[in-house]
Amino acid sequence: MSKGFDDLLSKVASCSRKKVSVAVAQDGPVLEAIEVARTRGIADAILVGDLKKIQPIAEELKIDLSNYEVIDIEDPVEAARKAVSLVHDGTADMYMKGLINTKDFLKSVLDKEVGLRTGKPLSHVCVFEFEGQQKLYFLSDVAFIPYPTLEDKKAIIENTVEIVHACGIDCPKVAPLAAVEVVNPKMPVTVEADELTKMCERGEITGCIVDGPLSLDLAIDPEAAKHKGAEGRKIVGDADVLLFPDIHAGNITYKALTHLCKCKNGNILTGTKAPVILTSRSDSTEVKVNSLALGAVVAEAMNK
């Protein structure tokens, strides 16, 4: 079981060495993270991009490009198409965004010929470790699906649970969050949370335990859960997956945790044939490296 990012990183060591294909690699912060990931044994990289722009960045960061396979393509859209095709055909195990706008990057991910479509909806999984807690939390969706329908939420749970399984947790506890822990017809979010719980009970969602609606304290704080009444509940402060009502709730919480609480985190896009790493420019190198480690573990599980 992954107890935190340190454990996740040591789990990577037991995986076969992975390869990440970088779309439009002329990006300083991305190259920095790629170099750390390589030296720490997390993954090798194929850098697809404009070589005459990659070279000076590598020089400045003291990165020896002879440690990498570089494919010189000037046009960003073409570079992304080449980079994603390397994952599509199995040459690389995961796909990472470089200096390309998100829209064009996602177009390459969804490309019908060379992309990573599975038919499932794509969703974003953010993995957190909180100070003083020896476990990982999986938050979704904080960045990708604006107003998930019930069907979308089922897909988000399935996508996320696949990532949790890859991290070594066999039957994660999934908490569909709301402001309250009781079903209230005036709050559609609570009705949907209850419906997801029943779908899991009926075997329509598998590989996890779903119990909602839950307020965040009852989902993650065993003391609060016991205090406020945990009778008949399947989650008593021990949730692994936190499912958000919508992107606003998810994104604001995510940014509170990263900007105000400086929690360790990493994140990937899932629902795809292979892990996709789509970190933001403002993410630290540590976050990018954590995301690559997460991608490596997920790629290992997918290839089994």
Next chain:
Amino acid sequence: MSKGFDDLLSKVASCSRKKVSVAVAQDGPVLEAIEVARTRGIADAILVGDLKKIQPIAEELKIDLSNYEVIDIEDPVEAARKAVSLVHDGTADMYMKGLINTKDFLKSVLDKEVGLRTGKPLSHVCVFEFEGQQKLYFLSDVAFIPYPTLEDKKAIIENTVEIVHACGIDCPKVAPLAAVEVVNPKMPVTVEADELTKMCERGEITGCIVDGPLSLDLAIDPEAAKHKGAEGRKIVGDADVLLFPDIHAGNITYKALTHLCKCKNGNILTGTKAPVILTSRSDSTEVKVNSLALGAVVAEAMNK
């Protein structure tokens, strides 16, 4: 300007000594907070409740009841009605919940004869201090109004700004939060945030600067704001007030900050004739004392 809870507490020292009326005072954690508030000079208290239940609790907590005015009323609803009437008639400056359920407590707050109605909607304000930051943040609404309409949001801003002014910040910056910082017709929250911004520009909301929609990082992190483009914005990582899209986003963020990040906080109910303190059983003594200090400062400003 209040730079944090320590400054807020020292601000209390310059106020005239306040009095809090406690509804159904036979509540250990509340009495503990009341005693700390008294000994630290934040407020005296009138304890309204069942004396034969108050006495053993006071004894166990080594609280000398001769330091308090006690009004012996056994029935909780009657006790609350008496306690709120003391604030209504000016005998006390603020009103606090003891061992009574929230519904009955709020009934007393809204009582047409002896309550604290103003005609304005009631809203909840939560005040946070984050580690390493020398300022207070005012979050609303995380606990009271489930799905605020545009009009409700205007009222929430007005209620909250009154509290911020009381804390010594003359023209607070109010950030209506969303997952994104651009108006998107497919995300009604962003349209409303833009409308609130315009209402402020037209002078329909006063005493503050409103700028939204904003993602949380752009609202509170100057570096992120500069990085992502702050041109033409009135808030560049320097928001004082964080307005949430709905209770789910607000409540989940609030609980992440309190349960995962252990941030200092205090909170009051406002929109009333006098501050109302409605802390939760799971709040620590520190939170309750911070809330009383906040109430004292707000009561001082209201009486001016």
